[in-house]
Amino acid sequence: MGPPSFSDLGKAAMDLFSKGYHLGVFRIDASTKTQNNIELSASIVSNRESGKVSGNVESKYKWSEYGLTFTENWTTENVITAEVKVEDQIAEGLELAVEVSFAPQSGEKTCTLKSEYQMEYLHVNGDVDLDLAGPNFTGAAVLGCEGWLAGYQLGYDTSQSKLTSSNFGFGYVDDDFSFTTVVDEGQEFTGAVYHKVNEKLEAAVMLSWATDSGNTTFGIGGRYNMDEDVSFGAKVDNESNIGFSYTQTLKNEVKFTISTLIDGKNISQGNHQVGFGIEFEA
DSSP states (O other): OOOOOGGGTTHHHHHHHHTTOOTTEEEEEEEEEOTTSEEEEEEEEEETTTOOEEEEEEEEEEEGGGTEEEEEEEETTOOEEEEEEEESSSSTTEEEEEEEEEETTTTEEEEEEEEEEEOSSEEEEEEEEOOTTOOEEEEEEEEEETTEEEEEEEEEETTTTEEEEEEEEEEEEOSSEEEEEEEETTTEEEEEEEEEOSSSEEEEEEEEEETTTOOEEEEEEEEEEOSSSEEEEEEEETTOEEEEEEEEEETTTEEEEEEEEEETTOTTTOOOEEEEEEEEEO
8 A cells, every 4th residue: 555645644633633523514415326336425514503505416437347437516506517537547556537617607617637646655646727827736746665754745826837835744654553744835834643542442633833823723532433333532622622423323324423512611601513414325
């Protein structure tokens, strides 16, 4: 297994702070697969504060013989997206894709060329947004050797001939332990440490520091898997925000999640949040 993509540096730790927390919303996800190998999925999200309801419907068909995947997505904001991806045909580990989107109401159209290449010691990816004013390029590369990682990510606007982003990261990843540091524009430093204590317990620490403001954020999170069907999550940060989540799988087809975030500085009148999530799979 090769190194992760740049965007996935620290993912194991970040998942403990995000997965299972549908704060402030009620979310329903449903998915199924037809006999013709077509995957169908739909999501609906209701924001409890604003009352806004959003969602999307997606279909995916894989033509395994030729390494092709066709994906279509339609959102409640009336944005249609289609993608064609080919994998492991030109070279093993190489993925090429074309993604187009269209918003009928506004007439806005986009087209993006995507590429990704992964081998034992290298993970490279690049996207080109074919803007009529001038293509925008984003790319990243991560080198890995014996668990040690080093990567760089950049964005370039050809219309203005300048870099739009420049980030680098490094770290170490093992089966049950990892630590990563990512520097965003030389102005924000984010560190993440993850440890899988045993088959049931995972823990993580995240630290972020902004050089311009001097602000520091710190958080501790964990998840306990009681068994294959039940898990508990908890997290706390230096602002005294305390989060809890509970996930229960029913009959291997329905997963129910309830989560909450408590303002520890103001228990009686704080901006507490509650969220619910239901996943159906058939």
